[in-house]
Amino acid sequence: MSIHPLPPPREPIGLGRVPVGRWFLIIGAAAGVAFVAGGAIVMTMTAEAVRLNPRPDVAAQLDRLIVALIVLFAVLLVCGVGLWVMVRYAVLRPIDQLTEQVRTVAAGDFDHDLHVDRPAELAELSSHIDSMRARIVSAWRVAADQTEELRRSNGELEQFAYVASHDLQEPLRKVASFTQMLEQRYGSQLDERAKQYIHYAVDGAKRMQLLINDLLDFSRVGRVTGEKTAIESGKALDTALENLSATIDDTGATVTRDELPRLYGNPLQLTQLFQNLIENAVKFRSEEPPRIHIGVARSGDMWEFSCADNGIGVEPKYADRIFLIFQRLHARDVYPGTGIGLALCRKIVEYHGGQLWLDGNAESRGATFRWTIPATGDER
Numbered sequence: 001m002s003i004h005p006l007p008p009p010r011e012p013i014g015l016g017r018v019p020v021g022r023w024f025l026i027i028g029a030a031a032g033v034a035f036v037a038g039g040a041i042v043m044t045m046t047a048e049a050v051r052l053n054p055r056p057d058v059a060a061q062l063d064r065l066i067v068a069l070i071v072l073f074a075v076l077l078v079c080g081v082g083l084w085v086m087v088r089y090a091v092l093r094p095i096d097q098l099t100e101q102v103r104t105v106a107a108g109d110f111d112h113d114l115h116v117d118r119p120a121e122l123a124e125l126s127s128h129i130d131s132m133r134a135r136i137v138s139a140w141r142v143a144a145d146q147t148e149e150l151r152r153s154n155g156e157l158e159q160f161a162y163v164a165s166h167d168l169q170e171p172l173r174k175v176a177s178f179t180q181m182l183e184q185r186y187g188s189q190l191d192e193r194a195k196q197y198i199h200y201a202v203d204g205a206k207r208m209q210l211l212i213n214d215l216l217d218f219s220r221v222g223r224v225t226g227e228k229t230a231i232e233s234g235k236a237l238d239t240a241l242e243n244l245s246a247t248i249d250d251t252g253a254t255v256t257r258d259e260l261p262r263l264y265g266n267p268l269q270l271t272q273l274f275q276n277l278i279e280n281a282v283k284f285r286s287e288e289p290p291r292i293h294i295g296v297a298r299s300g301d302m303w304e305f306s307c308a309d310n311g312i313g314v315e316p317k318y319a320d321r322i323f324l325i326f327q328r329l330h331a332r333d334v335y336p337g338t339g340i341g342l343a344l345c346r347k348i349v350e351y352h353g354g355q356l357w358l359d360g361n362a363e364s365r366g367a368t369f370r371w372t373i374p375a376t377g378d379e380r
Contacts, residue, residue, distance in 0.1 A: 024087055042069050094122050110137045176205040231267050234260040240275035253282050253290035260296055261303050264376045269348045276341045277369055281309035302372040309366040316360040
């Protein structure tokens with residue numbers, strides 16, 4: 001199996017830039033020079049001693065000393081050659097083999113086995129590395145299978161979304177329209193309870209249509225309308241305010257803003273983000289006219305936005321619950337809606353690489369939502 005190669009290794013620093021084999025060569029060369037120098041010094045000193053014509057007993061001792069030194073130098077030479085052979089074939093060559101095998105795996109061939117026979121330490125190390133490689137490959141294959149299954153499941157969800165947007169809404173429209181026609185034609189023959197039942201049926205059909213549309217919007221984030229471009233976030237806010245102009249005028253709401261930056265994102269989704277947050281601020285208003293402020297500040301490589309209002313607010317203990325799909329804190333007859341709005345906002349923000357949360361430490365009396373979106377690097 002061949003997958004994307006690993007990034008190049010880090011460059012060694014200091015003495016680590018010299019390979020192990022070169023270290024052994026340097027040390028061996030120094031030892032050889034010392035050995036030759038020692039032999040030359042011994043031979044010179046022996047010749048000088050013979051030239052002095054020592055007594056016979058001293059000469060005999062010198063001869064035995066010379067023989068012992070020759071034997072010692074011979075043993076050292078044999079040990080040095082043996083050590084070089086051992087290091088070369090028992091250490092350096094296995095290290096080269098393991099290094100080459102690791103390079104092959106790092107290049108992308110993750111099915112390549114890692115194995116050396118000697119020495120025992122390198123054999124154990126290669127065994128552990130090969131076990132980790134096998135586990136990683138196994139986990140990668142499982143992830144690949146799950147990705148393929150997820151891709152297939154997403155395809156089925158897209159088919160379901162198509163059915164929901166067409167085949168399911170058509171019967172609902174018929175139920176609502178024919179029920180209303182029933183009330184118009186036979187309204188004079190129906191009592192108040194029958195008219196109430198008809199109202200329940202029409203209201204239920206309309207709420208089901210709204211729920212289906214919200215579910216479709218939630219499923220489309222990052223999938224159908226997910227193209228990102230460089231946009232002015234202020235224009236997205238302008239579009240959202242234009243869509244909510246009737247609601248803002250009816251409630252006497254005031255919306256202020258900071259100077260908004262240029263972003264890299266999807267215009268429709270960012271408009272929907274602003275629209276849902278402002279609409280929530282207007283919906284959950286207090287007795288005073290709604291006052292909403294859209295703020296922004298640079299935080300490292302992210303823009304941090306905020307939407308603060310003077311409404312009824314949200315208790316901190318519900319800070320996570322409000323972002324779950326279909327989760328409501330109020331009865332439907334008090335505050336209408338499907339309970340998808342904030343979940344949709346969080347999904348939009350996460351698709352753009354940021355996070356959305358409720359600021360429980362905000363100074364404003366109402367609710368303050370904050371979210372981050374990566375900066376493009378352009379100035380305002």
